[in-house]
Amino acid sequence: MPIIRQIMSKFAVPDMRNLGTQVRLIVISIFYGLFLPLISDSDASYWTQVYRTASWGAPTLLLIMLTGYVFSQYATKLDKVYGVITAQLVILVLFVLVDYGLLGERLNFWTHFWQINMLSLGLMHMESSRQQALEPALVEARLTALTARIRPHFLFNSLNAAISLIRLRPYYAETLLENLANLFRAQLKDGSQSSTLGQEIEWAQEYMAIEQVRMGPTRVQVMWHHNAPDDAETPHLLLQPLLENAVFHGIESTHRPGCIVVETSMKHNWLYIMIENPFVPPDSDENVKPHKGNSMALRNLKERLMLMYDNDAVAKTEQTDSVFRVRIRLPYRKKESALDNLFGR
Known part of the structure; x- marks a missing residue:
């Protein structure tokens, strides 16, 4: 053998x-x-x-x-x-x-x-x-994605927000810490594992809940338009790094409130995902915290999609004077659960 x-x-x-x-x-x-x-x-x-x-x-x-x-x-x-x-x-x-x-x-x-x-x-x-031939690139992409998932400032600010809420609003502090624990638990999983769109939406909502507690619900607003199957197979942690980019560059760099839009849909066995956030040019007077254009999350995403789906997956960005948009297209594949395999379904 x-x-x-x-x-x-x-x-x-x-x-x-x-x-x-x-x-x-x-x-x-x-x-x-x-x-x-x-x-x-x-x-x-x-x-x-x-x-x-x-x-x-x-x-x-x-x-x-x-x-x-x-x-x-x-x-x-x-x-x-x-x-x-x-x-x-x-x-x-x-x-x-x-x-x-x-x-x-x-x-x-x-x-x-x-x-x-x-x-x-x-x-x-x-x-x-x-x-x-792809194995070395795949391993490198997993390590890069793992080290780039969480920015240290987000972790420290979240913990400081939880500490400040413990006496005044203990329920919110507990919720924040639970969401933070769930998010880190998801990110410590093997990056080679695939996930489902429903699970990705859940993790993304937990992340946005943390940011809304940390920065305020009026400053960080999010609109969810989820119209795709929850069992659709997606790369592990597809949405959270993109939403972190959206908050970091679209909202945190200004004093103005901003709204992030997340849309999912399916058409002709193709899964479509769109993330839209406010965009303020770095040289604008409104950009009080100019952040350099961070394309690492997008570059990692495109590399992971190429390694996992070859030419079937597409990730594009669009930028206007006030909006930055990421569009993703994936082939729809139903993710089989462990129970399906256990009972032979």
Whole structure:
């Protein structure tokens, strides 16, 4: 078994729900179909051979992509070794159904059989190499995100606010400390774990409650428009660093009250998140605490989205004279709970 695992570590099953994976598969398959006739000893013309390859390769590829898209969420639950073996067996079964059963190929069946094996194993080897190449960047991104999550001034000011409230308003002090403890407990989790949108909203509301106690509810206002499924899978601690940026740069830098808007929605299996906060230019007379533009949270966010979703996720910023806005688009994936796995649902 260790030898098998060592061999299988060179292969990985790609996520067929990912748009980047689908594009790579199609491009490589086209190149493969155009290259094969060049090394063939057939007497037929080049384009005739390309057509023959496409006649069985295209329907096989389409069926493989559709099957992979439907069953990709189940493949991720398998052990890596069994996942690769299962994927290869499924590919071969689909190939036989198309080439032997549907098209009735008899003469060149074994030639096509070895060609589809070479293509599938080559693609899984490329996916394994791509994942291994991303591992150092992923570890660095997790460490960077972990060290940049909480600003020290926020922690100290929150604790000072709690101390000042203990005698006058003990209930508010207790609530502040509970929210602060929950927030730190969430942030000490492994950054590689995914979360749900509902959990992210809850953590974000606890964070904003702390800021409203610390700075006053009239100065820090927030509007929530949550119209997306709570079970949508999201990166761990997606919203809190962005809201901390919004408070730090949009409200704390001035003496004026400000309103932060958080909107979530879903459309056509895409999850949309928008965070909007007031914006005061650093050189403005109203900016009494000019803070340098801190793009670390946004840069970390974009890097995490690229590592987790490839090209499927998008994070954009918009800036006007009075508003700074962050827009995020994620593919909707339902996050399965531990109870679902426990009872096999």
